[in-house]
């Protein structure tokens with residue numbers, strides 16, 4: 007069987023065609039060669055079986071796609087369009103009767119209807135000259151949605167390919183198989199200059215249009231900052247004008263202070279992708295004098311759901327402000343203690359105050375206690391009865407019940423500052439001595455010896471972690487130190503301390519507003535809230551439907567209850583550890599309840615390669631990127647920790663970008679599950695950019711996506727539920743207390759816009775004579791230490807700050823020398839108070 | 841573990857000088873007692889060789905470690921490193937390059953002594969060291985406190 011092939015590389019004009027016989031192997035080193043870096047040497051094979059073209063993926067690195075769905079094998083009929091990694095390929099079997107109508111390929115889809123007519127069905131212009139003309143119009147990037155396919159078919163790349171195809175049809179009948187031809191034309195080039203407004207870092211490059219801007223390594227203009235989306239925006243040239251298009255980025259593209267989705271920049275123009283100010287001009291056009299703009303200050307969008315700890319739930323709005331408290335005195339730069347006393351608000355004085363009362367506070371207070379501070383010297387102000395209260399709720403909601411394993415190291419013990427014996431050692435010991443499960447015990451022992459090369463990494467069971475924390479809380483007298491309250495504001499006092507104003511929820515007496523004054527304060531208030539993706543948030547606001555569109559971190563048990571009874575199709579957004587849990591949970595519904603649950607997993611773009619750093623690269627499988635923990639291990643206490651600490655802010659930004667990102671832990675059972683899901687057809691990966699989410703006639707959800715590469719038309723995905731697994735709100739702007747702290751004291755920000763802390767976690771700008779204020783947890787992310795939001799990272803932060811307080815001769819603190827340390831550990835092991 | 845190069849050196853020297861020394865003393869006395877020969881010094885010489893050659897090995901391990909994504913040194917690598925070091929050292933003994941150790945040192949003697957030293961230092965790095973030095977694991981295996989931040 008003879009076939010005709012055409013292919014088109016993404017974001018460029020490189021394309022080629024070939025005519026010849028099947029079977030055919032396609033790849034970088036085959037003939038014809040599709041020489042694109044993301045195409046594997048032997049990527050896929052085409053065969054002719056029973057009158058059909060059969061496409062088989064040859065375990066390629068970046069996958070083979072039909073209708074944007076990754077396939078191992080697909081039947082294409084007599085012709086079809088598919089993608090090798092990013093390269094779009096059209097194939098046409100040259101059947102004996104060429105006048106036979108071309109059969110449009112049926113994409114092997116579950117549930118989608120294609121809104122716009124498929125390109126292949128449209129007749130293209132036939133050029134009888136026998137040569138292929140380049141289109142006049144500037145080519146558009148393949149991501150470009152075909153918004154008006156009917157009006158402007160000639161500007162549509164799909165139609166162009168088709169036009170060429172029809173065209174070569176005319177000549178192919180008599181011709182010998184022609185060699186693969188690569189032709190590159192001369193699209194206009196853009197000069198792009200960018201500057202990081204926060205760090206001052208600058209760059210410039212000259213690029214062929216379309217120019218992709220984003221944080222991806224392979225972006226034409228790479229903007230390395232966590233706030234920049236992987237593909238953030240594109241620049242094109244249409245009719246001699248630069249057109250800027252925001253690619254549904256998370257944090258938006260701005261001209262001045264106005265957010266834009268598409269904008270004309272003329273022949274030169276300026277725009278902002280925070281924190282970068284970018285100037286683009288068509289090559290040859292004189293650069294206009296760039297007016298200097300104020301750097302963006304509002305760095306993070308607001309959270310869409312807030313924690314309402316008073317009721318232990320999540321609320322759609324932040325807790326209401328009460329007037330009259332904190333007192334008006336708090337407007338001043340420095341608060342006088344005598345004036346405070348005159349207000350009549352109950353005042354308490356302590357040496358040490360921990361604000362938050364979550365894990366970060368608990369770990370800091372644990373250090374203080376072990377270093378010698380008695381309970382009377384410490385006050386903890388927080389909203390949860392237990393240190394793991396909020397953390398536990400987030401775990402349960404995101405489908406980590408008490409018997410499931412966390413993503414945490416054996417030696418990361420929030421209840422033990424020495425981290426020994428680790429959870430794995432205890433598990434192994436209990437197994438061997440008959441107190442626990444022998445098999446689990448032996449597996450734990452093997453894992454901590456052979457991980458991560460010969461087995462996946464050990465992680466502890468969540469219930470065990472909570473129990474250990476409870477035990478330690480009793481040992482150090484947590485209850486005696488704890489004060490229920492929501493902290494409203496923190497101020498420096500005129501006698502070299504801090505005044506912490508808080509309200510006791512549920513208290514209706516005149517004692518409900520209180521102040522505690524302390525010389526040493528630690529702030530660890532965790533995540534400000536939960537963030538829904540903007541299109542999902544828009545859907546919820548428009549329809550008021552909180553049932554079908556949920557965030558993985560909010561309570562959403564009803565989804566599983568209904569699915570267990572009725573089955574259904576679930577759309578998952580997000581690729582982190584939480585998405586992996588949710589998928590596992592859905593799989594369990596299939597396995598244990600026999601429910602017909604199908605999963606559609608949406609990605610904005612297929613992850614081509616794992617992050618690289620030095621000579622190492624992260625593993626990618628089925629679009630999931632793997633890493634045992636959320637940072638490389640050495641970021642906790644190895645060379646990477648030192649490196650980050652010694653780096654300048656802008657280097658820190660780059661390093662965090664290289665080491666972080668969305669990853670999940672590589673557990674064998676889990677990878678098997680994904681492979682099984684793909685084989686059995688209940689798990690599908692789908693690529694596309696969401697345009698909007700609507701409620702459809704059946705009362706279920708329709709997600710309208712724009713195909714990324716093959717299908718330029720809109721595609722509608724009908725699903726019963728959407729679970730947003732993209733994350734928690736981590737910007738400090740969304741936290742009222744931190745926002746007030748930064749604004750009132752004019753504090754600086756780190757490279758990621760969060761609290762600027764020194765290497766010992768002291769908040770810069772809050773020092774007040776002898777008084778010191780420290781922070782830990784996610785509010786300090788972007789500073790000297792990467793894994794601040796982890797058990798072990800919180801322990802490191804506590805160690806640094808308590809260590810600094812020892813140097814500072816803070817009261818009752820004693821340096822933990824080798825012998826005292828060992829003595830304290832023995833007390834810990836025996837369960838005796840420190 | 842995620843040691844740095846200086847952390848490796850410090851940890852190696854400290855552990856060989858303490859735990860290694862005690863274990864070596866025990867074997868020195870034992871070998872002396874069963875062979876009736878003057879071999880008391882032999883295990884000590886070997887200990888010194890392990891320490892000195894190890895400083896070079898550590899440089900190699902450090903390079904290898906940096907090509908790992910996690911930039912870590914898992915226990916099984918520690919084990920492999922122990923085996924590699926043993927093979928080299930024993931080969932050096934056989935070709936007579938280890939001054940003060942007889943070329944015909946029986947393999948079992950080398951094995952039990954070296955194995956015991958390796959085992960106990962390994963165990964110490966897996967946790968007990970942290971009980972004495974809580975900062976050690978955050979400082980890439982270096983001893984001492986975190987420096988004071990001067991701001």
Ligand SMILES: Cc1cc2nc3c(=O)[nH]c(=O)nc-3n(C[C@H](O)[C@H](O)[C@H](O)COP(=O)(O)OP(=O)(O)OC[C@H]3O[C@@H](n4cnc5c(N)ncnc54)[C@H](O)[C@@H]3O)c2cc1C
Pocket residue numbers: 315361362363364365366367387388389390393394395396397400401404412413414415418491492493494530531532533743782783784795796797798800
């Ligand atoms: C689902 C999930 C799983 C995780 N799993 C792991 C893991 O396996 N291993 C690991 O190392 N890390 C893990 N982490 C990361 C990290 O260890 C936890 O997020 C940890 O709880 C962070 O501690 P924290 O003190 O910063 O915040 P939290 O523990 O959330 O504590 C903050 C506390 O501050 C209180 N608060 C907030 N505002 C105020 C106010 N104005 N006044 C008074 N109190 C206030 C809150 O009520 C809350 O109790 C996980 C995180 C999540 C979300």
